[in-house]
Amino acid sequence: DDETPVVSVNPTHKISKIEDNTYGGFTEHMGRCIYGGLYDPGNPLSDENGFRKDVIEAFQELKCPVVRYPGGNFIATYHWQDGVGPREKRPKRKELAWHGIETNQFGTDEFLKWCEVVGTEPYLCLNFGTGTLDEAMGWVEYCNSDSDSDYANMRRANGRDKPYNVKYWALGNECWGPWQVEQMTQEDYAKKANQWAKAIKLLDPSVQLILCGKEGPTAWDYHVTKECINYSMHILGNNDASCLIDMHSIHIYTASSDHLKNVTAPRQAERAIEITSGLIDLARIENNVPPSIPRQKICFDEWNVWDPVRAPGWLGAEEQYTLSDALAVANWLNVLIRQSKNIGMATIAQSVNVIAPLMTTKTGLMKQATWWPLLLFSKYMRGSTVACHxxxxxxxxxxxxxxxxxxxxxxxxxxxxxxxxxxxxxxxxxxxxxxxxxxxxxxxxxxxxxxxxxxxxxxxxxxxxxxxxxxxxxxxxxxxxxxxxxxxxxxxxxxxxxx
Ligand code: AHR
The missing domain is CATH 2.60.40.1180 (Golgi alpha-mannosidase II)
Structure with missing residues (x-):
């Protein structure tokens, strides 16, 4: 402890590329994230679309490359068609994740337009709970099809001619969780994920599909990678070998009221990433996936410091972050950079008001302690990870x-x-x-x-x-x-x- 520490950096020794998507965000229909966060019509701080301008500017300052939507747990009972078309006709529904009434005033077209205004890529999660495959395929078509098909025409009738070309789609969210209406066994999930993935890739081979993992080193992650990271020849109607799955998602939240536990807890993510990457490699070996197919990386699509007990009104999850939490977030980001060879995407959960670095107030935008490490990493830690000891x-x-x-x-x-x-x-x-x-x-x-x-x-x-x-x-x-x-x-x- 008394020795002088040494930090050695070797800028010419590049380890791996840092994907820009490491600095993604997540906005769920939960608490004040969408309503009162992204969307606040009538507020002088909002633009003509009802989008909060200060929130848009903050996402732009972050150069946030990708944003996940609309859940999270919310997706398990969400029907995208409720949220498109004339606003006055959209149904109000009780939603079962956060026990609110969903007004559907903000839906697919609003979110995708918001992404275009910000200059970020959307990443949509499919409903593996009460949703059907037909409905999911309809959503992909609504967003991405340029043909004279019913769903593409529905989008045109709703005022949007050009396809949105949504590239990233998740095959459900935390489908293993006892809180989900669709709680599934790993066997049931793998079977369903394979079927949905095949149909969606046949419909639109340009999309990237994200498999629903757990925390990484679990029997679920082992099983679903083994069953779903397989390789199919001819499946897409051509001779190219391909994989149906492009990334594997994992979620971890850390927190402790004890500072040293708080700031060392993100180290568990490093272990999780290493082990999960091993499971992916194993799945590829067992399924004879040729090296010409890019190695699937991890999509860490929920990570952050979150203590559901201390956050006031846990359904709204409006965490109040401290310096200790900011240092924990900095260590989370250190892990993501050190592990860049295994990270295809990461989205902090969440981006606005709910477990978030940004809080909207009546008069403006409050930047929490955790905003500052996120901003510095997102602005500057791009390019390649280099050797550092x-x-x-x-x-x-x-x-x-x-x-x-x-x-x-x-x-x-x-x-x-x-x-x-x-x-x-x-x-x-x-x-x-x-x-x-x-x-x-x-x-x-x-x-x-x-x-x-x-x-x-x-x-x-x-x-x-x-x-x-x-x-x-x-x-x-x-x-x-x-x-x-x-x-x-x-x-x-x-x-x-x-x-
Ligand atoms: O981000 C809050 C919630 O945490 C998400 O809805 C869910 O996926 C996770 O359990």
Whole structure:
């Protein structure tokens, strides 16, 4: 613990590409995420479509590449046709996930238009609960077909001529969960997912399909990858070999009121990603999938810090994030960057009001403590992951879950590094220690280089942002590189330079 830590970065040693879709968002019909979040007609802060302009600007500032919709658990009883066509004719329905009345005033056309205004790709989830395959195929056609077919014509009649070309579609959400009306066995899910995937790819071979996994290292993930990541020749009416499944989805939320458990908990995601990638590789070997078919990556389409017990009114899940949570989110992002070779997409759950870094208020948009690491990563950690190594003391106390201890490292300094397309290197160092600054040898930065420094910290681990006060933000400074940099206690630091 008393030794000087060393962080070594090798900017010329690229490990793998960072998919832009690592920085995706998620907006569910839950709490105030859609109504009062994305959509607030009549509010002076909204545009002529009823879309909150401040929310749109924040997504643009994030350069958010992809947004998942409309659930989450909400999808299990959602019928997309309720949410298209003249607004006054749309039915109000009781929905069973969050026990609200869904007015359907915001539906497919509104969401897809919102995505176009933001400049982001939509990612839609199919209803594996009360929905049918016919209905799902109708939705794909409504969104993507350019032909003279009934659903494409329905879209045209609703005012949209051109297809939206929605590329990403999920085969259900958490279908294993006891809270789902469709709770399925792994065998039933795999059978249904294969059937739906085949029909949807026959209908529109341009789409990418995302299989519903669990947390990664589970019997469910093992079974569904083995059964569904198979390979089909001729299935799509040509001679190309292809896979029906393009990505495998997993979900994990972490949280603890104990700071060191809170900030080390995202390490479990690293283990989950490694194991799940192994399951995918195994499925490909067992099914003789030729290497010419790109290796399926993980779609981490729900990740975040979430403590359902502390969030006020858990159905609305309006978490109030602290500096400790911001550092946990920074460590989540460190994991996603270190694991970039296995990550095809990741969408933070969620993006607005519900378990979110952005909160709409009557007068504007409040940026929570967790917004700042997300913004810095999303703006700057693009391109490729580069080799980065840390040598520091380790936190050796209890972890959540307990199995982290012994299975993975928990150094005081959590790191990742990237080089973007312009050759600018970004190094992130999160000092999780709550009382100790670390003077650290930084190897790999040319002495004398001009380094931009971004620091996220606050006066205490409980520092938080509200409508009235901002206690956690980013401080920008510059540093002329020397051998040692001091990473302050309880902080995230990003160093950026061009070698
Ligand atoms: O993001 C909130 C909920 O958490 C989602 O609806 C569900 O998929 C998960 O359990």
């Amino acid at each position: 840390v040598q520091s003391g380790e936190y050796d106390g209890p972890t959540q879950p307990a199995w982290i201890r012994g299975a993975i490292e928990t150094p005081w300094l959590e790191v990742s590094a990237a080089v973007d397309d312009e050759g600018v290197v970004s190094l992130v160092v999160v000092n999780i220690h709550d009382t100790k600054d670390f003077g650290t040898k930084v190897e790999g930065i040319t002495p004398g280089a001009k380094v931009d420094v971004y620091t996220v910290t606050g006066a205490s681990l409980q520092s938080t942002n509200t409508e009235e006060k901002t206690e956690v933000g980013v401080q920008e400074s510059s540093w002329t590189a020397e051998a040692t940099y001091t990473f302050p206690k309880a902080s995230m630091t990003m160093l950026r330079w061009k070698p």
